[in-house]
Every structure is written in structure tokens, then in C-alpha cells.
Amino acid sequence: MEKGFKQVTMKDIVEACGISRGGLYLYFQNPGEVFEEVLKLEQQEADDVFEQNIPEQAMPSDILALFLKEQKRELLSREHSLCKATYEYFFDNQMSVRDNLLKKQFDAAVHVIEKLIQAGVDEGEFYCEDPRGAARNIMYVLEGLKIASQTREIPEAAVDREIFYVMQGLFLEE
Amino acid sequence: MEKGFKQVTMKDIVEACGISRGGLYLYFQNPGEVFEEVLKLEQQEADDVFEQNIPEQAMPSDILALFLKEQKRELLSREHSLCKATYEYFFDNQMSVRDNLLKKQFDAAVHVIEKLIQAGVDEGEFYCEDPRGAARNIMYVLEGLKIASQTREIPEAAVDREIFYVMQGLFLEE
Amino acid sequence: MEKGFKQVTMKDIVEACGISRGGLYLYFQNPGEVFEEVLKLEQQEADDVFEQNIPEQAMPSDILALFLKEQKRELLSREHSLCKATYEYFFDNQMSVRDNLLKKQFDAAVHVIEKLIQAGVDEGEFYCEDPRGAARNIMYVLEGLKIASQTREIPEAAVDREIFYVMQGLFLEE
Amino acid sequence: MEKGFKQVTMKDIVEACGISRGGLYLYFQNPGEVFEEVLKLEQQEADDVFEQNIPEQAMPSDILALFLKEQKRELLSREHSLCKATYEYFFDNQMSVRDNLLKKQFDAAVHVIEKLIQAGVDEGEFYCEDPRGAARNIMYVLEGLKIASQTREIPEAAVDREIFYVMQGLFLEE
DNA sequence: CATGAATGAGAGTTCATTCAT
DNA sequence: GATGAATGAACTCTCATTCAT
Secondary structure, X not given: OOOOOOOOOHHHHHHHHOOOHHHHHHHOOOHHHHHHHHHHHHHHHHHHHHHHHOOOOOOHHHHHHHHXXXXXXXXXXXXXXXXXXXXXXHHHOOOOHHHOHHHXXXXXXXXXXXXXXXXXXXXXXXXXXXXXXXXXXXXXXXXXXHHHHHHOOXXXXXXXXXXXXXXXXXXXXX | OOOOOOOOOHHHHHHHHOOOHHHHHXXXXXXXXXXXXXXXXXXXXXXXXXHHHOOOOOOHHHHHHHHHHHHHHHHHOHHHOOHHHHHHHHHXXXXXXXXXHHHXXXXXXXXXXXXXXXXXXXXXXXXXXXXXXXXXXXXXXXXHHHHHHHHOOOOHHHHHHHHHHHHHHHXXXX | OOOOOOOOOHHHHHHHHOOOHHHHHHHOOOHHHHHHHHHHHHHHHXXXXXXXXXXXXXXXXXXXXXXXXXXXXXXXXXXXXXXHHHHHHHHHOOOXXXXXXXXXXXXXXXXXXXXXXXXXXXXXXXXXXXXXXXXXXXXXXXXXXXXXXXXXXXXXXXXXXXXHHHHXXXXXXX | OOOOOOOOOHHHHHHHHOOOHHHHHHHOOOHHHHHHHHHHHHHHHHHHHHHHHOOOOOOHHHHHHHHHHHHHHHHHOHXXXXXXXXXXXXXXXXXXXXXXXXXXXXXXXXXXXXXXXXXXXXXXXXXXXXXXXXXXXXXXXXXXXXXXXXXXXXXXXXXXXXXXXXXXXXXXXX
């Protein structure tokens, strides 16, 4: 979170963890493997946090709003997210299509959002002719916002504006 | 384009350019300065290419389609674009808000697209209540596609689908 | 001793010690730190050698002569003394007054010589109205001889002549 | 004067002189030759200044005092003297005995001082049994003060004290 | 299992020197 | 004569990785 992926040295990790240099190599062959593990744990935790925060009687729009709010939070806490490190890592470690963790996460999120939108349409909250297309559009906007927040200053208002824009597309349509 | 920013060494540059180690330092104090210059030239060239390709009697939708096509081309030619390198560079060199080149380019592109949409609306091609919002949405989707294409395999069809989705939003609305 | 301070490279040290480049950096952050350590050890050793060589029943004049003889030996063995390196080091690393090792050594030596002269006066060996001034004078002459021996050929006779001159000043006065 | 000898680069010289890199090499083969020339000019100038400042009816003790005062001035203006640079240069360029400039200067100064002392003795100002020895002693003390002032802080009072000490030796003896 | 001292390839950078103009 | 862009050897320093203990 502090240094990203490339900037981190084995020394940093070893000191932060309070283990020995050799000890680290017993479990991880290289810095990449360490990062992959961190990423898995982080993702797990994020999922858990999200699910636990969903109220019992939440409407689809509430859950979607909650999801977007969580994304916004992570995206704005630049120094406290793995976003930069993750992108750095996958720049050089794309592996095969089916194993790419980033793709999996993206597709999973698209799937969840699609279900939410569909549920919203069914309940009369949303109007949407292409729930999957809308879900993908939302996710790409979020990725765009993420990379933007990591490479330049992004005011909170700008994030709100984009989120409002995509949500609006689901509601009105008049 | 091949190695991104962090992976590139002064040796790489020197060998690729056929100049001497010391010679490079006559003009650039560090790898970052080299990259900034490359970025400027690249941007200049991209702008020129775009402008020269606009036909005389082009409609706003044609120009927008041309713009998106050009973006698509760059975004899919992963190994031949500066995209990855640019993101890597700006991860660590964000400089002040007003000097951030990435932000400038983004804002400039938003401005151009907004004008195009407005022109399209005026000519009856498009229907859009918030041209600026739509322009921003398009740009964030493009950024999302860019970073996606750099961190995982993105099939051409996926890019087409997203571009079609945002264009569609401008036309129908019926 | 061979190359002085500035001329020595980390490579020289590493090869002379039979350790690795990185290994050296485990213990010293820069060439200066290596030198400081060498200097401390050298000084320690020189002090020990001097003290061990003082005979039981030595008169003050004997001890002073021994001290001067030791100084002469070091001063004439140009290639085998740290003198040049020390001066080079302190040309650029003067640090605060109280921490300057060179000043400490000088003052300590002045103190010892003053005590010797005083003892000699008490025992009737020497005649001296200003033991501290005389001690300082001796030390400055020694420094003058040192720098002279490092910057030009100094015959042994010249050193003997100067040492004789300052000793003579302590005896006769008649 | 600012950087000493080793720290100075050809770039520094070239920029300070407003000539071209190649131009410098037309007249000097290497940095050492530049320095030798500087040293000669400096010495010339110092000699001229000294001689011009001697009053018509000056007594030997006055002239000696003037000489010592001039030495003191140079020695205390650390950043504005060639002292450090000179020592650095001669650490590595001792050349043959007869060509060593430092030795020549030293011997010449000893000669002048000896003559002054002799004159002082003849005129009844000084008492001295070994004018040449005294002259040499004075010069070595001055060298000692010089190197001391370059490697550690030396208060003006310390310099005065040493100069007073050696002058005193010429007068009293009572 | 765990350690951490040691390794050495390779990074960025400097600078005396050259030579086509 | 004079220039200054270009050279490349050599420097300091870093860090993923190993291995005797």
C-alpha cells in the first residue's frame, strides 16, 4: 500500500513482518508470490466486509449504492489501497487468461452487479434493457476512476459525479 | 513500449539509440526526463495523426467514431503503446495538479468529445441531456479499458462491445 | 596507506579484504565510515604500542624521546602510514569542533607532552617556563614535518634536526 | 580555493573561465597542469604583495612580524586559500626532489627568515645562536598551523599564541 | 524449521578526454 | 585556433537470492 509492488524490497517485507530473510524464502520463491498471497487475503477480506454490511431488508439499489460507496472509499484512500501495487504487479505478470486474478475479480463483480440490476428491474426500481452491458459499463468506469486516482489527484466530487451519472442511467430513462 | 517505465534501464535506452552512456546524460538528467520527452513527442504525433484523418465533410458521429477507433487501436496494441509505461511513470510522479500531463490530456479529450456531442445534438444526430457528463463517462470507460488491456487479455470484441454501449447511449434514448 | 583516502575505491577495499561488494555495505554505509573505523583501530594500536614500550624506570626525557622517535618512524614510512589518508579525509569531513577526531588526538598528545615536560622540570631534567606552550610548539612542528613528508621528500636527517632543535630548547636554556 | 584540487572538475574550470572544453586542452594536458600554473601565479602574487608592503625603514623584527601576519591571514581564510588544494595536489604529485615546488617555496622562505633573524641579531634586536634552525622551526610551525587549520577549526587566538611563542624565543633568552 | 551474513550482477551517474567541425 | 557534443571506463550503491549454521 505504501510503496506499490516494484518499489518494495524483500528487506521491507522482512522487517515489516519481523521474520528472517531466509524464512521468507521457505514459503515464497520470489516477491511476486508474496504479493499474490497478500492479494488473495485482501480480496477475501473485502468481500467479507461487503457482505456483512448488507442490511437484511436492503433493496437492490441500496446494495448497489453500498458497493459503489465501498469502491469509492478504496479508490480515494490512495495510500491505503493495494490498487497501485496490483496494477504494477499485473503489468508484468499476466499469466494465462483463465488464471488472471484481476480478470476473475472483474468478471465476478460484473456478475454481481448484473444480478443486482436485474433484481432492481424485476422489483421496478430500475429500468434497463441490457443489465450485463450496464454492469460492465459501471465496472469499466470504476477501473477508469481507479487508475485516474492513482496517477493524478482526483477530487471526491469527481468520483461522486461519475457514480451519480451511471446510477442515473439506471433510474430515470423516464 | 516493450518494457514499460520502471523496467527500462539507461543501458537499454543507450543501446536502442546507439548513443553513449554519457551522451544521454548531456540531454537528460534521469530516466524520468527521457520519458517525459518521449511522452510529449508521442502525444504530439497522436494528435497530428488524428486531425489529419478527419474527412472534410465528416459528421460529429463520424469524428467521434474515428476517435474511438483510434483509441481502440492503441489500446489493443499492447506491446506497441506507451500506456503501461505512462501509468507506471505517473504512479510515482504525480507533480502538482495543474502540471499533471495525464490530467491535461484527459481534460482536453473530454472537452473535444463534449464539443462533438454538442455538435451532434445540434445537428440532430445525438440525443443527450448532459454532453459533458457523457463525455466524461466515455473517457473513464476508455481509461478502464486501457488499464484492463494492460493487466489482462482483452479480446477485441470486448472493446467493441463497450464502445458500442457508450455510442448507443448517445443515439437512441428515443 | 597506499592510495590515501580519495583515491581508494570500494572495489579496492573489497578486493583487499576478500569480501563481496555487498558484504562491505552491510557494515559501512560509505567509504568514509570504513575509514573512520580504520582510523580508530590504528589510533588504538599506536597508543598501545607506545605505552608498552615505556621502560619501567624511564625518565621524562626518555619517554619524550621515545614519543618523538615513534612519531619520526611513522612520519618517515610514508607509504605505510595513514597520515595522507587522514588529512585527505578531514579536508572534507571536519564535523563539529568537539567531535573532530584529529583535534582530540592533537589535544591529547599536547596534554601528555605537557605532563612529561612538567615532570622533567620537577625532576630537574628540563628547564621550561611554559610547559604547555612548549608542548604545543612540539606538536605543531611534528604536524609540519608530517605534512612536509607527505608532500615532498624529507631526508631522515631533516627530521632528526627538527626533533633535536625542540628537545634542545627544553634542556639548555642554561 | 572552493573545492580543493581533487574535487574540481574540468567542467568547473571551463565554466569559471568562460572558455571551451577543447580550448583548455590546447594549453593544459590535464587538470594537474592547470593547477601548477595557478600555483605559480598565486605564489608570484603573494611575493609581490609581501615585498610591496615592507616599509622603507622597517626593522628586521617588523619585517618578520609582517611575514607572520601575512601567513596568519592566509591560514585563517580557509575557504579563500589554495592551501588545501596544494596539499591535495602534492599528495599525488611529488616529482623529483629538485622540481618540487613546495620544497622550493619552503626553502626560500627559510632562507629569507634566516636572513631576517641574522640581521636582527646583528642589529641587537634578536638573540639567536642558530638562525637557520630557528628559521626552520618557524616554518614547520607554520606548516603545522596550516594543515591544522584545514583539517579542524582553529581559533585565531591559537594562531596568535603560536606565533607569539616563536617570536618570544627570538627576543628574550635574557 | 529458521536464520541472517554474504553474494555479485547490475543499476544510475560522473567526468577526463577526444575530435569532427 | 577554438569549439562543445560525444565518449566509455569507472565509480558508488542496491537488492533478490543463497546457504552454512
